[in-house]
Amino acid sequence: MPGESHPYSECIDRLQVNGKDYNFYNLTKLQDSRYEKLPYSVRVLLESAVRNCDNFLVQVEDVKKILDWELNQSNSTEVPFKPSRVILQDFTGVPAVVDFAAMRDAVKNLGGDPEKINPVCPADLVIDHSVQVDVARSLLSSAPNPGGGRSGKASSVSPFKPQTFTAGNSSPKLAPSYNNSSNGHQWRQSSIDPTQSRIRLRPHSKRSRPTKSPLCERNSSSKCEKQFCNSSVGQTAPELIPAVHNLSRFPRAPCKGAAGCCREACCRLPGNENKVCDPLCPFHMKISVGAEALEQNQNMEFERNKERFNFLKWGAKALKNMLIVPPGSGIVHQVNLEYLARLVFCDDGWLYPDSLVGTDSHTTMINGLGVVGWGVGGIEAEAVMLGQAISMVLPEVIGYRIHGVLDPKTTSTDVVLTITKHLRQIGVVGKFVEFFGPGVADLSLADRATISNMCPEYGATVGYFPPDAATISYLTQTGRSTDRVAYIEAYLKANRLYRDFTDASEDPVFSKIVELDLSTVVACCSGPKRPHDKVPVSDMMADFKSCLNNKVGFKGFAIPADKQSTVLPFVYEGQEYTLTHGDVVIAAITSCTNTSNPSVMLGAGLLAKNAVENGLGVKPYIKTSLSPGSGVVTYYLNESGVTPYMEKLGFDIVGYGCMTCIGNSGPLPEPVSEAIEKGDLVTCGVLSGNRNFEGRIHPLTRANYLASPLLVVAYALAGTVSIDFETMPLGNNAEGKPVYLRDIWPTRAEIQEVEKRVIVPALYNKVYGSITDGNEKWNSLAAPTSQLYPWDSESTYIKSPPFFHNMTREVPGYRQVENAFALLNLGDSVTTDHISPAGSIARTSAAARYLAGRGLTPKDFNSYGARRGNDDVMARGTFANIRLVNKLVSRAGPRTLHIPSGEEMDVFDAADRYKSEDHQVIILAGKEYGSGSSRDWAAKGPYLLGVRAVIAESYERIHRSNLVGMGLIPLQYQRGDTAESLGLTGKEKFTITVPSDLSTGQLLTVKVSTGKEFQALARFDTEVELEYFKNGGILNYMIRKML
């Protein structure tokens, strides 16, 4: 950490907290009245600039520019930003580690020291994107009843009345209770982890018979056996004990089996010490689907991804500063929120704000905790890991004032979908949004995180909530230590980075202010194809009907009138059902957006409980699933008692990871798929995710609605989105009376009461105390320990990429574009998913042919996301989305026209042919090119296809910088120009001359083979980007710097 020679040494200050001394850069010592007018998010940028000022990467001038934010925010002023850390998930993390390994090779080949290639700031990688919903309730079709996966008769016993338990009987009358045993043994769990599918059980002795005493049962030693209990001997802990002692279902320490302690029957037989018992579904007295599905999904995840996981283990060992969170632990942003985030770093006695970039667009979730950070492409993240500053344009900051009170029937998901639509309409792309106003004080930290999570959907760079008292409470609630919380709070207050939302005098200056009155928020979904197409739940039926009629587009499927009543019968598990348009076939409680928020998760559980108690059910063919973002969710759902009800409706835990949210929704039951295809039906997915672009969730769900976990349960119960919940019942109860959604919807007060009871710091300590321990499968992976990665030429997952193969020490200079053909002529809103899909590899695709040529069968193809460590697959997967609309061909799909021959072929094959003919290629596109998730392969893929430039009407922020990072030219039509208005068909040839004195914001002339010329803006926004372009890309630039 810099000392007295630092340009801002006069700002260095000391802070004493709980008897400990800390150093920090005190920005109030700048004695500049502009500081306290700055938005809080900009203050974090300023602190970083002051602290990292070295008059090289960060200059005193940069500090002045940020201080002058009010003046500079609207004039594209460029400033550097050095985040404190980086987060990665495995889809983007694998290619990043592959690049590090390849850069080590390149540095060595060019005569440098490969050890110099290491992250210089903390880089945390969470393996969460690989697990798929291969198995869920609807796919355990051998089950003779909806809840069970093994043989045996369904039981009509109540799930919560203790039943007779006869251990050792192969057709047992098992009870979901620890309390009865006919053979003299009590049964206890000895090793259970919420993230593990199997529970190891061993017998209690009679001495450990459970007691119903409310007193703490501390044993003769000084510590209570119950892991979460801090009570003194004999002391009653009325609030804590019921909550924490029921958790004895899970800890590894002996369980005292409090009444109601476990719904799973414990059935390890005496003398059969190593037998693993299965948790039983209390409704059917059979193995729970959750246990079976979870285990099978995890097994398949490891089978598919062994090579990748092995490689990541190499990275964790070979690269310094890199933490890998093993698969099965949770979702990156939830783990970040609950565990990884520091809020304030303490580094060798120096305090400074936590800030980050992540290789995932929803990195913004952490803005809810007061941490400035956003998603970047893998390429930019690698530069930060190599000690570079990010170059950014000083943003406008939109102040989003929240006031009013939320209706008790609405949820934070409704708020976020409302905000998403609102901010999309306002237009906040490239801007910061900072929330303020008295309504913020009433939002829980988790609610704020949900709103920040969907920042990419409303288009802003960050959706920031400055830290306040609720932030500090959340740190305590999630088990951060008292000492840590104390210095965090003291530092934030000392540096004016902490605020009180009810005190308007603390409001900073904003570029513009917009408002939301919470009382106007109604229950809603978003869809059927875009996250900002909000539909009030009350309008869903009519809206879906109009979508069937509308022409094909974001709100239309163009189903002919005579086909709109199509009904397809099918047989599933021996029963006849029918499917029609609007029917729900996937209902998934998924995504860190919502799984990080206990209120909506518990709300879904309470709704499920009310539904089951009213005799409602979910049709068995609907693929229902629950994918928590951390083990904490499992604990509190179990503790609240809602788990059996969720399982009864099919919302069994199927894995810990992104799953349906990222499109890893797995297969539908065959009869369902066949009916959909046969009837060309617009069937629906309903999910608590944040993205629903066509093709993302499942190829066969053409309509996908984002909704709160409660509404996911509601639509699963209804079985269709074509329902008016106000007038149409969900079903009848035992008395034959209709049950409406309003009859079973839990109130906010009910949810809050449960939340207060079950969310305790001990949950977080328990889960995160062992988060990096891994599991048996992960720990048994043998990874190489060498400095350079020993590439395996047989691997189809991990391959040395060709980016640096012919690299020289000399800077190559600007690449020109001469007589290039248009590889594709695209329209508006082409997403990174169109450019580089993450989902399954179609059997007829170029990538499939490559993999088949390497001896793989389709079941081993895995997804594109999982194969990002293999450039051969990724090049072939570029533009391989079946929904891609290319104006050069007549039908949607991954096809294009090879212009010289007039032949139609796969995009990869056309690119390959152009290359072999020595022809360059470019891409023509419309508005918002590259929107959607940040995806470095959406730039790397086109680079490998030989694309030299893209000419688009506008770009998504991260994607544009990724194109620059790969040495491609992002050209932008001048305002008012489009391919159509310029008369371009895409069948012309294009020449773009790049002058040697190219500067930022320069117009370049594009010469067309028809003789026409037009000017377009070269979107190199900063001097540093020009340097990257000159070097052939950011990584080449970094390698040359290391020599």
Ligand code: SF4
């Ligand atoms: S938003 Fe979805 S895909 Fe992204 S990290 Fe969260 S769960 Fe995973």
